[in-house]
Amino acid sequence: MRQFYVYILAKHRHGALYIGVTNDLIRRVYEHREGLAPGFTKWQGIKQLVYYEQHATAATAIQREKTMKGWPRAWKIQTIEELxxxxxxxxxxxxx
Structure with missing residues (x-):
């Protein structure tokens, strides 16, 4: 059974944030950390995994990612700091 993940990366505490979704969390975070993922995270140097959650389907993970991306920054920080x-x-x- 495949698992899907929504994750948040940060540049540093309260720094720039990135929210993503993947079916292979270790591989995807490794790509961000090594600068292999082009785009915002590479440009901003965002490499620290500070939050993740698991989902049973791609659809639920994608919907959660979209929802979280629409949140105010304070809600994202609160979500990180709760866990x-x-x-x-x-x-x-x-x-x-």
């Missing part, structure tokens, strides 16, 4: 109050980079956690 990751210190803005720890979660990449090592997902690689275990």
């Amino acid at each position: 990751n109050p210190t803005w720890t980079d979660l990449y090592e956690e997902i690689c275990r």
Whole structure:
């Protein structure tokens, strides 16, 4: 059974944010970290995984991503800090 993820990357605590969706979280975050993903994250140097959530279908993950992208910045920060109050980079956690 495939899993889908919505994730938030940050440049640093309260810095620039990026919200994305993927079916392979480790691979996708690695691409961002290594600058292999062209676009906003590469241009801004956004590499730190600060939040992610799992979904059973692509449709629910895509809808959640769109919803979160429409939120005010304060809501995005609150969502991150509810599960990751210190803005720890979660990449090592997902690689275990």
